[in-house]
Amino acid sequence: MMKKEIIAMILAGGKGTRLGNLTKKVAKPAVFYGGKYRIIDFPLSNCANSHINTVGVLTQYESIGLNSYIGVGDSWGLSSRQGGVTILPPRQTEEGSSWYKGTADAIYQNIDYIDQNNPEYVLILSGDHIYKMDYSSMLDFHIAKKADATIAVIDVSYEEASRFGIMNTNADSTIYEFEEKPKKPKSTLASMGIYIFNWKTLRKYLKEDANNPESDNDFGKNIIPNMLNDGKNMLAYNFEGYWKDVGTIESLWQANMDLLSEKKEMDLYDNHWRIYANDVESAPQYIGPKAVIKNSMINQGSNVFGYVENSIIFAGVYISEGAVVKNSVVMPDTIIESGVEVVDSIVSAGIVVNSNTKMVKEKNSKVSLIKGSQSANIGDKNSSKKSVASKEIQEKIEAEALKDSNEIAVEIIEKQVIITDEVCQVEKGVE
Numbered sequence: 362m363m364k365k366e367i368i369a370m371i372l373a374g375g376k377g378t379r380l381g382n383l384t385k386k387v388a389k390p391a392v393f394y395g396g397k398y399r400i401i402d403f404p405l406s407n408c409a410n411s412h413i414n415t416v417g418v419l420t421q422y423e424s425i426g427l428n429s430y431i432g433v434g435d436s437w438g439l440s441s442r443q444g445g446v447t448i449l450p451p452r453q454t455e456e457g458s459s460w461y462k463g464t465a466d467a468i469y470q471n472i473d474y475i476d477q478n479n480p481e482y483v484l485i486l487s488g489d490h491i492y493k494m495d496y497s498s499m500l501d502f503h504i505a506k507k508a509d510a511t512i513a514v515i516d517v518s519y520e521e522a523s524r525f526g527i528m529n530t531n532a533d534s535t536i537y538e539f540e541e542k543p544k545k546p547k548s549t550l551a552s553m554g555i556y557i558f559n560w561k562t563l564r565k566y567l568k569e570d571a572n573n574p575e576s577d578n579d580f581g582k583n584i585i586p587n588m589l590n591d592g593k594n595m596l597a598y599n600f601e602g603y604w605k606d607v608g609t610i611e612s613l614w615q616a617n618m619d620l621l622s623e624k625k626e627m628d629l630y631d632n633h634w635r636i637y638a639n640d641v642e643s644a645p646q647y648i649g650p651k652a653v654i655k656n657s658m659i660n661q662g663s664n665v666f667g668y669v670e671n672s673i674i675f676a677g678v679y680i681s682e683g684a685v686v687k688n689s690v691v692m693p694d695t696i697i698e699s700g701v702e703v704v705d706s707i708v709s710a711g712i713v714v715n716s717n718t719k720m721v722k723e724k725n726s727k728v729s730l731i732k733g734s735q736s737a738n739i740g741d742k743n744s745s746k747k748s749v750a751s752k753e754i755q756e757k758i759e760a761e762a763l764k765d766s767n768e769i770a771v772e773i774i775e776k777q778v779i780i781t782d783e784v785c786q787v788e789k790g791v792e
């Protein structure tokens with residue numbers, strides 16, 4: 362195979378336990394975001410926009426739906442003879458089989474895939490962050506600095522710093538120390554989980570790490586510290602822009618609410634750096650005659666008869682007349698029944714929300730997760746046609762349509778009566 366300059370490897374096997382019911386049946390990168398997207402759409406779109414056309418996606422937890430959603434990368438323009446998307450789950454080899462034991466082990470288990478593509482550089486990405494980034498600019502920086510490894514960093518507040526891996530750097534951006542979630546951080550440069558390595562160098566360290574029984578097989582805990590200890594030239598690449606680690610219910614909710622703010626730090630309408638998705642095929646949205654909608658995003662296939670304010674509504678959602686949704690995210694194929702108020706919440710996909718529905722709040726959080734027992738299949742574009750919720754939606758739509766048509770018919774008849782009376786009065790006046 363012809364030598365490539367760079368390929369990308371996306372780590373997309375995470376469970377996302379802090380997202381609760383949202384990742385009960387799907388991997389964290391497959392979680393819904395922004396009315397029509399999934400989290401995995403962002404690294405895939407960034408690769409496409411950065412002209413990186415060979416991408417390996419490493420899946421593990423609840424991988425069937427995510428694998429089906431990604432396919433061969435058509436939706437992101439990544440299916441080509443020169444590259445394409447390859448799904449890389451753990452597999453059995455002559456040496457045996459095992460789950461990915463850590464981030465470094467996941468890459469190590471796919472050394473043969475990387476060798477087949479014969480790249481000069483390897484870009485390692487996390488599949489569960491929301492951001493737009495030109496990886497080609499980071500590669501130019503890496504090459505210009507003659508780095509062995511370049512790590513993208515973002516400046517966070519001192520209060521947040523202890524949640525991240527922190528890079529301590531010199532004035533020329535060289536990294537002299539890495540601290541994994543320090544209690545008392547020395548700097549606020551947080552690792553974004555985005556790395557560029559010279560492949561030959563990384564390959565050597567991966568093999569050494571795999572042969573160390575004491576290793577956690579992790580980039581942050583093992584590979585990066587080992588390279589630093591050996592005096593490798595490691596650089597921090599400063600990223601200035603929107604980046605969100607959506608690892609909790611509140612952070613995912615906030616990332617969605619950010620789309621509705623006046624500042625629009627994450628602009629999904631920017632044609633210069635588009636975010637692509639494997640979109641659903643659905644009928645147009647329908648807004649009922651008595652519906653009220655303020656500062657919200659309403660996706661196709663949704664039917665709104667109630668009150669919606671500052672919220673994001675996914676495809677196939679039905680909001681009944683008399684229902685109120687404020688500052689919330691309603692995921693696909695969900696019914697909000699009349700009389701229900703949904704405020705500061707994320708509503709799981711494919712459920713019916715009524716007065717008996719449970720609302721679970723995170724500790725020290727104002728955001729509720731509303732969950733139910735029904736769930737749509739994320740791998741099926743037409744899952745809305747198959748879900749119980751959608752059957753009820755169709756019945757409700759037909760009932761509302763009949764109600765509306767009857768009201769219109771009565772209004773027309775009343776107007777005709779008024780007109781007839783006026784005509785009669787005019788005729789009497791003429792006589």
